[in-house]
Amino acid sequence: MSSYHPPREELALPAVLHALSDPQRLRIVRELSLDPEPRPCGSFLLDVSKSTKTHHFRVLREAGMITQREVGTSKLTSLRREDLDQRFPGLLDAVLASAETPVAVPA
Amino acid sequence: MSSYHPPREELALPAVLHALSDPQRLRIVRELSLDPEPRPCGSFLLDVSKSTKTHHFRVLREAGMITQREVGTSKLTSLRREDLDQRFPGLLDAVLASAETPVAVPA
DNA sequence: CACGTTGTTTGATGATCGTCGTACAATTGA
DNA sequence: TCAATTGTACGACGATCATCAAACAACGTG
Secondary structure (H helix, E strand, C coil): CCCCCCCHHHCCHHHHHHHHCCHHHHHHHHHHHHCCCCEEHHHCCCCCCHHHHHHHHHHHHHCCCEEEEEECCEEEEEECHHHHHHHCCCHHHHHHHHHHCCCCCCC | CCCCCCCHHHCCHHHHHHHHCCHHHHHHHHHHHHCCCCEEHHHCCCCCCHHHHHHHHHHHHHCCCEEEEEECCEEEEEECHHHHHHHCCCHHHHHHHHHHCCCCCCC
16 A cells, blocks of 8 residues: 655646645655655654645645655655766755745835 | 735735745746746736736735836836845845746656 | 543635636737 | 737636544554
8 A cells, every 4th residue: 555656757846836835734844854764754843734734745745746655554755866966966956955045024 | 095015025925925936926936937028917827817817926026026016007127136036045046047947747 | 540642624715826718908000 | 999918817627735633553662
């Protein structure tokens, strides 16, 4: 019962951009890029419920941005950096760099 | 009755990524980047209705990706490349380069 | 075995999205 | 002045989205 991971050639730009356009998911990707060690979903500090977390990880996986590998009761998540870099060179880095820029608060 | 254009400092990454995650809007941005000359909305060949076109241009404008300047009955649209490049360096170029890669069709 | 941990599934809710057609407004040109 | 052009406004529609709680499943440990 392993979940679907799209092969590299099928990664679609709109899906990737949509996956990255949610703040929670952007945070997940960001954390994963800072610490590339595969981590269980639960180790990500998001202020959403468990089921919402599951939802976001599915969106990221189906967009081809992460891999999820079952180990015991956990599911180790890692970033598909190589696939992303090959398919969309420079994109992930640009997004991650942009994500570090603080958002200006309107006065 | 001029429409709202967010100042550069307020451009938000999620909004920009969301704006780019729609194929029609991505096409608009792509055409604008190839031909930076300000163009009326109607000159973009999208297979959607007039009102849908208006909608997409509004999303792009409110995300801070384009400027719209009224000239007669037309509205000249141009890409806010400088603002985007300053706020999110490399992002637009990476997206545009990625957009040129053909999407693989599943067998 | 029983319990805690980890994550999924299901069903629901309210919001947003992409799309359309119709009607309208404003400008240009005959 | 009348008509064509260019774009917006207004609903409306079905689809998708982000979110939640509750129930469930699988694994590990006491």
